[in-house]
Amino acid sequence: MADTFDLLILGSGPGGYVAAIRASQLGLKVGIVERERLGGICLNWGCIPTKALLRTSEVYHYMTHADSYGLKADNVGFDLGKIVDRSRKVAGQLNAGVKGLMKKNKVQVFEGVGALTGKGKLQVTQGDKTLDLEAKHIMIATGARARDLPFAKADGKRIWTYRHAMVPEVMPTKLLVIGSGAIGVEFASFYNDMGADVTIVEMLDRILPVEDAEVSEFMTKALSKQGIKILTKSGLEKLEPGANGVTAAIKGADGKVTSTEFSHAIVAIGIVPNTENIGLEALGVETERGQIKVDGFGRTNVEGIYAIGDVTGAPWLAHKASHEGIVCIEKLAGGDPHPFETWNIPGCTYSRPQVASVGFTEAKAKEAGHDVKVGKFPFIGNGKAIALGEAEGFVKTVFDAKTGELLGAHMVGAEVTELIQGYVIARQLETTEHELMETVFAHPTLSEMMHESTLSAYGRAIHF
Template structure:
């Protein structure tokens, strides 16, 4: 039998796939990557990064409209939609080119085309240059996921959008319906609201951003409502009727009443579907609701075949995919003889989540309710932005930080934030959980002044009745 061409082939070049390839190359493995569309995958090209570019434009626009709050006079403010989209696409292009540079720098072979497994460690790739066969000692599936569509709300790119359509709009919707209030739905709702759309969010569960702590959900709903959004929880869209100039939506409210409302556009943000069809894995892996089942290192049930990222069980986050990529690459190198490596299994409870709406939301670990459900005696502390000097100076007094502790041991069980820059602050608590910190260590830590991070300290103190500035 011929010697495999590669030690590792990665199918998919998103933040899980390309990071796995880089780590494998660093460890001396002959590595290749197969990509059917654009290097960097959905995250860099159509997800995390370009959406943040759009949201940044909306944030600047928001500040310009409120310049008077900072003693500034501005006139003639208007948004140039084409320029906003162009900037976002430029950011994506820059990062796509950056991934191409990284592949070249690390000597990773790139095969552009549709990859299909012909065995656990063999692939057929169809691309612009024809068909080629690749063999490897190991293969990592990193094929990602796509937006889930509703059977009665098929995206047409004109009136009914997925996140992909929503990133390259030709016009700002006059009346926008967002179906689903997870991170993607709420981020687009926030962007278009700041850009002037009349936004309605419909969520079938009893609160928006339902994976977050209940206090955060309640605060965010109040804030978004104050900004002019209409929020409908415990509600469902039963039907959509598309017309040339808009969409008629039949919406069943929490009280059971059904209304028909008209919108210019609809964004469907009701979850994702793994890209696992048509890649030859049917008899090689076990599935869980369409996602590939793996062990904590990324192994499937078939020797030599691994999986990471959004085609595996959640949370479906880019940073989780990247971490899985490193873990899988190190486990593969270990199996190939590198005895110096000791990869650690992924602890899903220490993966932070971030939502880049206005105000921002971030969290890690257990919510207060989940901690109680798990049987913990809980101590929880909350500190408001209005009590922080830096927040007042920034004009960002909306929000709070909440920490949840095991009352018996002092273990930090979870942290939950809403407000300015909390997507940056959350990593402090994430590190704390990784290091298994306790309330005593956090209390004894010196936080710089004046910073937003002081609220993290005060929140810990508040859990034990020791807050200093409220």
């Protein structure tokens, strides 16, 4: 007889395992199926281990620039094996933490490959054995994988995806990064700081194309100043791996194709949802371009089948998946949560400098019909930023001129991935410029720039 549950979750990433915990808290009997490692891609091969790598490159940058702080650091170098090992240990520690959380919350974990076999039925393949499970509710949280170039699939030797780029056996000498979204820019930043000669190729007219145009422009200048070569309006025509590197044929903005040799290439051109071979078609679950169609509560068109996270579309972010999962669980458990929306999900890029944003860009706000007031404040006007030796960057805020609504916030500079949450909370609370102006910000802090940017939008900036 099949094991029965109130809820079965296929996938244990930040959407799946968080949903499992919340469901258990609400009294449901929960099982979760994972084919690789608890925590999914984010914890094991994405968000967390990449930040460990980026922390290493940040420290290395400070060591090689110690003289700027009146310090001496001679014969600075690094051990690539130890860098990778530290990153993997960080991921391993958190994987163990998720295992502990599953046990604490009485969530039964099934290791294996899961697939829907009928309404309320899920089969788990464990080697040469199969296990049949049943549940009233089944949630799909299988995430996504890196998109390959159609003409040059990643081989792990010379052509890498993000997974290969996190565990390099050798340090690239001349690196091509294909794509300039958050993943591409983060790896470009890491490898450049570690001494590689880095080139970014982007088909669109600017890097970090989802960010505000001024942020993209600033990042282009900042990364170029660091030595990264940036080719926008450029496409990859061919990528041929060889014994000692890869040859890239790049069509530039002028239409000319040039052939360049690189030691390695990282493909960062997006992701593909993991929706194949899990039984969706047999049950008639609706998809669009491989993404599962859901309503604001994670419900698919098939009763009892839910989906959250990367399999449901953009934004492809861990915190989006987690929140989406909680909304879904609270609704199916009989609660009355607000339907999930994407209007207030922050985005972060952990490069050097960092980028963070939430809400409308200035251009998108205008396209949506808003009459806007825009404020900007530079890091060079902030005492804490100058003291830190991090005086490059700015904070930009976009308000509705009529209502004072905070439409969007955009930051570039040191630690802005931590600062952005202040604006996210402000938007969630429907804060206007008045409340932000009346709020007291501690001195000296980087957060004072958030206040000054708001004041700037209304012609009241004090320190610039």
